Amino acid sequence: MAVRSVLVTRPAGQGDALCQGINARGFRAQQLPLLVLEPLTELPAAERSRVLALDEFRHIIFISANAVRFGMPVIENFWPQLPLGLNWYAVGDGTARALAAFGVTAQTPGPEMTSEGLLALPGLRNCGGERVLLVKGEGGRDALARELAARGARVETLACYRRVVPALAPGEFAAALARWDIGLIMISSGEGLANMLALLSPEETSNLQNVRLVLPSARVAEAAAAAGFRHCLVAANASDNAMLRALDAWVADTGDE
Template structure:
């Protein structure tokens, strides 16, 4: 099994190291970089407008980092009368450490569906929810929360900027070194893979096994061109869960 890790930043590097430690060939080729979000200056006022008991949802560690840095630089702190959420245990623990507040997260499925299944998310009429995210992502959660009556504000804490390197060439390199398994942790990554792979290499791309997080991403992968039998689903997004899911599949 030869693995392409597309997860960006240090988490992607660490996952690649974990795979290599298990004797697998793995390369790390993130498809985008992360930069400051354009709406960060609005964060203090956005937090200030929330009512006591309203919700704040940080979609990732990147969102937590950029938001915490902005609050620190402007002399603000995370409010103690709000309810904080993350999508997974790793992000929740990280958010809690940075904010010094309790952070809730879904125990079973670390994705938007799991978050929406929490008891706190069932009655959202007139509840304000501030979502701290990238320039894209978590649209499904946003849509569902609005349908349940919530007033949602999305705040761009960071931007995913497409890698300045030639993505088609990076993907082509993965083919040339024998990659047969790809780890894709977001819908954006799946879309970039399908969009940037050269037409002559599309057959290879969709013949690769693809490891995704949750059934919704599995459906997106299937819709883009991967066959059901080539899609491996991890219930959780942390590196250890991804590693264990892949190793279990590899050994079966």
């Protein structure tokens, strides 16, 4: 199936660079977010106390650029001068760049922009007895926290935003895909995939089984395949460059353009 139009599903305001890369390759990029991000207007007492005790932590881990976007203003509200002696970590280069804008230099796992990549970093291999703060959104995977706890770390979280399903009427998402003649959808997270499935009826999902999906990991691709999608392209991670490389590799393999 020849693909002309590609759907980018990043949160509003975060997909422009990816769309530019898609358009530069001769496709038509469209945007329809599968995640809506909302700040938490009031911190629960437990999480407020964690921010106040930031200088007592050894490791501060940001699991996304959105965690930086929403979390660093919260931290700076309590700590206009950040405490010294902390080890800062970012799940990927984009998250590290976001932290750099706040004057923070973070360690990253390189190409493997995942929880597993973070866990392989030297500073987190032997963290028994040390306090670790995960800055994140509400919910999400807990594999990172579980493994750090298994290593003996004292793991606590700072949830500073929530992710919600876009407010679309029944059938609206499928209608947009048909209207734009979407042949390939780029999905950046497992939660984005889950939201897409929630926005589609079983019949609509069945009708989309021949649509290609570009997904950020084998884990998310397995979930897509279990939902009935037959053409899952696995990117190295969720970054723009990785998504575009997956598109390039698919074009090279199939000759589609």
